[in-house]
Amino acid sequence: MIRSTVARVDLGAVAANVRALRDYLAREPRNGAPVPSLIAVVKANAYGHGAERVALAIEAAGADTLACADIEEAVALRRAGVRAPILVFGALSISDLDGIFEYGLTPTITTPWAARAVQEAAARRGVVIEYHLKIDTGMHRLGFRDENLRWTLPPVLASSHLRLQAIYTHFASADDAENPLFAEQRERFDAASEVVRELTGLMPMRHAANSAATLRDSRVWYDAVRPGLLLYGIVPPPLASTIPLQPAMSLTSRVVAVKGLRPGEAVGYGCRFVAQEPATVAVVPAGYADGLDTRLSGRGHVLIRGRRAPIVGAVSMDMLTVDVTGMEVSPGDDVVIIGRQGDESWQQLDAREMAAAIGTIPWEIVCRLGSRIERQYS
Numbered sequence: 573m574i575r576s577t578v579a580r581v582d583l584g585a586v587a588a589n590v591r592a593l594r595d596y597l598a599r600e601p602r603n604g605a606p607v608p609s610l611i612a613v614v615k616a617n618a619y620g621h622g623a624e625r626v627a628l629a630i631e632a633a634g635a636d637t638l639a640c641a642d643i644e645e646a647v648a649l650r651r652a653g654v655r656a657p658i659l660v661f662g663a664l665s666i667s668d669l670d671g672i673f674e675y676g677l678t679p680t681i682t683t684p685w686a687a688r689a690v691q692e693a694a695a696r697r698g699v700v701i702e703y704h705l706k707i708d709t710g711m712h713r714l715g716f717r718d719e720n721l722r723w724t725l726p727p728v729l730a731s732s733h734l735r736l737q738a739i740y741t742h743f744a745s746a747d748d749a750e751n752p753l754f755a756e757q758r759e760r761f762d763a764a765s766e767v768v769r770e771l772t773g774l775m776p777m778r779h780a781a782n783s784a785a786t787l788r789d790s791r792v793w794y795d796a797v798r799p800g801l802l803l804y805g806i807v808p809p810p811l812a813s814t815i816p817l818q819p820a821m822s823l824t825s826r827v828v829a830v831k832g833l834r835p836g837e838a839v840g841y842g843c844r845f846v847a848q849e850p851a852t853v854a855v856v857p858a859g860y861a862d863g864l865d866t867r868l869s870g871r872g873h874v875l876i877r878g879r880r881a882p883i884v885g886a887v888s889m890d891m892l893t894v895d896v897t898g899m900e901v902s903p904g905d906d907v908v909i910i911g912r913q914g915d916e917s918w919q920q921l922d923a924r925e926m927a928a929a930i931g932t933i934p935w936e937i938v939c940r941l942g943s944r945i946e947r948q949y950s
C-alpha cells in the first residue's frame with residue numbers, strides 16, 4: 573500500500589551535486605592553497621530527504637566526511653553502513669557519549685564542560701579521541717569564545733585523552749551581503765587560528781563555510797567546506813549560483829476529488845475561500861501533518877495538468893484544496909507540490925519559492941516534510 577503523496581528522492585541528483593561542488597571547489601584559484609575537502613552535512617534526516625540512503629549516496633559520490641547534529645543521528649548512519657568519518661556538531665551534553673567510542677565518531681568540543689566529559693569518558697576506556705574544536709566568532713550559541721581562547725584552551729589541549737584534529741566556526745549571516753558580521757567572523761577566526769597555532773605549535777585543520785559562505789567567499793573555504801543545502805540542489809536565498817545543481821526531491825500527489833462550488837459557498841475550515849463565481853476545487857491528500865505549512869493557503873500553488881493552481885481555503889491536517897476553476901481536472905490526476913510538470917520555467921515549483929511564499933526559509937520546507945510521507949529513491 574502506497575499513499576498517493578510521495579517524496580521522490582533522486583540519489584543520482586545528490587551524487588551529481590556532490591561532484592558539481594567538488595568541481596567548483598577545484599576550479600576556483602586560491603593562490604595555490606589546496607582544494608578544500610568536503611564535509612557533507614546530512615543532519616535532520618538529510619534535510620528531510622532520508623539520512624541513510626542519502627548519506628550512503630553522498631559517501632559513494634566522494635564526500636570526505638559526513639556531519640550530523642548529534643550522536644544519535646551519527647549512530648544511525650553507522651548502522652546504515654556509512655564508513656567515512658562522521659563529525660558530530662553539537663549537543664554532546666545531552667547525548668550518550670558511549671556512541672562516540674562504539675561507533676567511531678568525531679565529536680565537536682564546544683564548551684569546557686564537554687571537553688571534561690569526553691576526556692573522562694576516553695580516559696575510562698583508555699583511548700585517545702580526536703575532536704574538532706568549535707570557536708564562537710559571533711554566532712553566540714555553541715563554541716569557545718574567540719577572545720578567551722588563551723585561557724580556556726590550554727586545559728583542553730593538556731587533556732591526555734583528547735587530540736585536536738581541527739578547529740571550526742559557523743557563520744551567522746553568510747547569506748546576507750549587507751551584514752558586516754560575515755567579514756568580522758572571518759577576521760576573528762583567522763586571529764583565533766593564530767592563537768591556536770601559538771598554543772599547539774602548528775596550524776590545525778580549519779573549516780567554516782556553510783552553503784552560503786561556500787558560494788560567497790573562497791577565503792573562508794580553508795581546508796574543508798561544510799555545505800548542507802547545496803547538496804540537495806537548493807541555493808540559499810537570496811544568493812544565486814552557476815554551479816549546475818539539481819533539486820534532489822520532488823513531492824507529488826494525486827487529486828482525490830473534484831468539487832463544484834456555487835457562488836457564496838466556502839471550502840474548508842474557517843470558510844477562508846468563498847467562491848464569487850461558480851468555481852471548481854480539487855482535493856489533494858496532503859496537509860500540515862505531512863509538513864505543508866498552513867500559511868500556504870492563499871499563497872502557494874501546485875501544478876496540475878501542467879498548470880499552476882492556487883492553494884485556496886485552509887490547509888488541513890490531511891488535505892489541501894486548490895482552485896482549478898476552468899481546468900479539466902479529474903480524480904487521479906497527478907499533482908506536483910514540489911518539482912516540475914513540464915519544461916517551462918513556470919512549470920516548476922521548488923522549496924525556495926514555497927518558502928518565499930510563506931515567509932520562511934527553504935531549509936524549513938524540506939526538513940519539515942512529514943515522516944508519514946514515503947520517500948521513494950531512484
Ligand SMILES: *Cc1c(COP(=O)(O)O)cnc(C)c1O
Binds near residue numbers: 613781782784799802
Ligand atoms: C547545518 C550546518 C551547516 C550546513 O548549513 P547549510 O546552510 O545547509 O549549508 C554547516 N555547519 C554547521 C555547524 C551546521 O550546523
